[in-house]
Amino acid sequence: MIMHAVVEGDQVAFAALYDRYVELVYSTCLRILAEPAPAEDATQEIFVRLWRKPESFVPERGRFLSWLMSVARNRAVDELRARGRRRRREAVPEDDQDLLATIAADGDDPEQRAQVHEEQLLVRKALTGLPVEQRRALELAYFGGLTQQEIAVRLDEPLGTVKTRVRLGMQKLRRALQDRV
Amino acid sequence: MTGAHVSEEQADEFAIGAMEPEIAALVALHVNDCLPCRLIVAESRRVTAGLALSVRRARPPRALRGRVFRETGISRPGPFTWAARIATAGAGLAAVAVAVAAFTGMVSIRGQVRDLRQENVGLQTQINDALAQDVAIKAVTRRLSEAERLSSEIRADAKDDRALLLAILSPESEIAEVFAVDESSAIGRFVWDREQQRIWFVASGLPARPAGQTYQLWVNAGGRYVSLGTFNTDSAGFVRYQTWAPPTIESSENAVVTIETAGGVQERSGPSVFVADLSGFR
Numbered sequence: 001m002i003m004h005a006v007v008e009g010d011q012v013a014f015a016a017l018y019d020r021y022v023e024l025v026y027s028t029c030l031r032i033l034a035e036p037a038p039a040e041d042a043t044q045e046i047f048v049r050l051w052r053k054p055e056s057f058v059p060e061r062g063r064f065l066s067w068l069m070s071v072a073r074n075r076a077v078d079e080l081r082a083r084g085r086r087r088r089r090e091a092v093p094e095d096d097q098d099l100l101a102t103i104a105a106d107g108d109d110p111e112q113r114a115q116v117h118e119e120q121l122l123v124r125k126a127l128t129g130l131p132v133e134q135r136r137a138l139e140l141a142y143f144g145g146l147t148q149q150e151i152a153v154r155l156d157e158p159l160g161t162v163k164t165r166v167r168l169g170m171q172k173l174r175r176a177l178q179d180r181v
Numbered sequence: 182m183t184g185a186h187v188s189e190e191q192a193d194e195f196a197i198g199a200m201e202p203e204i205a206a207l208v209a210l211h212v213n214d215c216l217p218c219r220l221i222v223a224e225s226r227r228v229t230a231g232l233a234l235s236v237r238r239a240r241p242p243r244a245l246r247g248r249v250f251r252e253t254g255i256s257r258p259g260p261f262t263w264a265a266r267i268a269t270a271g272a273g274l275a276a277v278a279v280a281v282a283a284f285t286g287m288v289s290i291r292g293q294v295r296d297l298r299q300e301n302v303g304l305q306t307q308i309n310d311a312l313a314q315d316v317a318i319k320a321v322t323r324r325l326s327e328a329e330r331l332s333s334e335i336r337a338d339a340k341d342d343r344a345l346l347l348a349i350l351s352p353e354s355e356i357a358e359v360f361a362v363d364e365s366s367a368i369g370r371f372v373w374d375r376e377q378q379r380i381w382f383v384a385s386g387l388p389a390r391p392a393g394q395t396y397q398l399w400v401n402a403g404g405r406y407v408s409l410g411t412f413n414t415d416s417a418g419f420v421r422y423q424t425w426a427p428p429t430i431e432s433s434e435n436a437v438v439t440i441e442t443a444g445g446v447q448e449r450s451g452p453s454v455f456v457a458d459l460s461g462f463r
Contacts, residue, residue, distance in 0.1 A: 011255045018249060026241040028233045036242075043241060044249050051253040060216075062223030069233035070196070070226045077198060120238075123231035141199035142232045148199045163194075170193040174228045 003064055007054040014051055021065075022047070025072040032076035032143050038083070042076050077145035119177075126176030134169035137162055187211060187218040189225070196225035197232070341423060345381050348374040357436070359384060359457045367418075371436050371457040373426060380409060382422040382438070384455065389414045390440065397441040398422065399449050400433040400459070409436075411445040433459045 002020075005013030025046055030039035049056070050068075057067050127135055140151045148166060152159040187195070187208055194200040195208045212219045250256075348354045353376035359369035369384025382398055390396060390413055399406040407430060412422035438455035 014253070014255065015250070018246065022241055022245070023238055024233065024236075026245070027236045027239045030239050031236040040241060040245050040248075044245060044252060047249045048252045051255070061219050062226055063230075066223070066227040066230035069230035073198065073229070073233060119231070120234040123235040126231070127235050137199075138197060138232060141197045142229060143236075145198060147201050148194065149201060151199065162199075163190075166194060166197065166199050167190050170197065170225070170228055173231060174224075177228055177231045 003054060003057055003059070006051070017050075018047055021068055024065075025068065028069060028072045029076040029079075032073065032080055032145065038079055039076070042072075042079050046072055046075050073142060080145050122177060123173075126173050129176070130169055130172055131165075134165045134172070137165035138169045138173075141166060185211075186215060187221055189221055192218070192221040192225040193228070195222060196229045198229075338421075341421060344379070345372065345383065345421065345423070348372050348377070348379065348381060351376060355459075355462045357457045357459050357462070359436075359438075359455045361455055362453045367455070369420075369455060369457075371459070373459075373462065375426075378426045378428065380424050380426050382409075382412070382420065382436075384414075385417075385419045387414045387418050387420055387454075389416070389418065393443050394440055395443050395445060396420070396454065397439050397445050397449070397451070398424070399437045399439065400430060401435050401437070402427075402430045402433050406437065406449050408445060408447070408449075411441070432462060435459050 002013050002017050006017055022043065026039055026043045029042040029046075030036060033039045033042065046068075050071075057064060061067065127138075130138070136155075137151055140146045140154065141148070144151075146154065148162045149159055151157075151166075152162045155162065191200070191208065195205055198205075200208065208218075208222070212222050349356060349372060351374055354372055354374040357371040357373075359371050359382070361367045365386065365388075367384055367386035367388075369382065369387070372381040372383065374380070387396075395411040395413055397411045398409040400409055401407075407427060409427075410422070410424045412420055414420045436455075436457040436459055437449065437453050439449050439451040439453050441449070441451040
């Protein structure tokens with residue numbers, strides 16, 4: 001496990017980890033923050049923190065990729081909130097065609113890249129298979145940094161409806177991504 | 182939270198970030214100390230991580246890598262750098278290989294040119310040698326030709342000498358002494374071979390005539406001088422002139438050698454040099 005080497009202070013391992021995941025982290029931050037400069041800053045902070053406190057990742061709590069994406073999402077949302085200008089990305093940020101668009105497999109680790117690519121296509125297919133309301137609720141929460149209450153206000157929907165959409169959407173995604181990601 | 186633990190629905194709300202911040206803080210505290218709830222949340226995070234993977238991929242600027250490494254204090258190059266360096270080194274090696282190949286090609290071409298030049302020098306030497314030999318051969322040939330010419334002349338002279346000698350020894354020949362008109366030291370003989378109808382004029386100590394002049398031999402036949410031709414001397418002042426006796430002349434009173442213009446004349450007009458009395462001839 002590459003993170004074991006990073007915990008040991010292996011700079012080469014950290015460099016390899018960076019090269020493998022930086023695009024995913026940066027893309028997530030950019031998706032949330034909508035601007036390259038703060039996305040770069042957030043990405044930098046995430047990896048610097050990862051190097052300085054690699055023990056924050058606990059393998060028993062899940063896969064590294066899931067943890068890293070969670071860290072990236074939370075860091076970007078924190079930044080979004082700190083800037084006080086919530087970027088509401090609820091206006092259908094990516095249409096179905098975009099979601100199903102082919103991803104350029106130009107990474108430096110072909111095997112890892114292919115795996116991530118496959119999972120990415122799987123997620124996109126799962127998202128496009130969701131009802132628009134459910135997908136929108138999930139995206140507003142995950143990428144918009146909105147709570148269910150805020151989503152309800154934004155969409156002018158009852159909180160219970162939003163909760164149901166989030167729950168159903170998550171369940172469908174879970175089934176679609178079973179044993180993956 | 183349901184009771185003391187986190188439900189799957191709450192874990193999903195927590196993982197996707199849709200939970201109110203105060204409740205999320207409580208869940209986080211509980212998850213830290215509750216392994217079953219931590220696993221449930223981890224599963225929800227696995228699903229929400231898929232949302233992150235669905236994002237359209239964007240490539241960060243390359244400068245970001247340097248920023249991160251500077252911030253972390255990493256000095257050892259990572260695989261990317263190593264790959265880049267290896268690629269660069271590979272490109273460099275390729276360039277060097279190309280340069281070496283090109284250089285080798287140039288060296289090869291230069292070597293070939295050098296060999297050709299050496300071969301050309303060798304050929305030129307051979308040509309020069311052949312030319313020198315040709316010159317030598319031509320010189321030898323010329324000398325041989327000259328020698329052959331001299332030999333031919335000598336043979337001709339010998340033949341003339343032999344003929345003159347035979348004429349002098351022949352009972353059919355008549356010989357008259359030739360006298361110089363002036364008091365020069367020149368001496369000579371006039372020989373007429375009646376059998377062969379040949380006439381010789383032989384003299385020595387006779388100065389060579391300058392350009393534009395010649396000696397001309399005459400015989401007096403019935404009070405009229407008939408030309409027997411012109412001649413000149415060699416560098417030693419010797420002359421042996423041979424001609425055919427005109428068939429119309431059976432006898433002659435005397436013979437005269439005059440100095441005439443080059444090519445000879447029809448009638449004697451120049452000064453006399455030699456005189457031979459032929460009155461004693463038959």
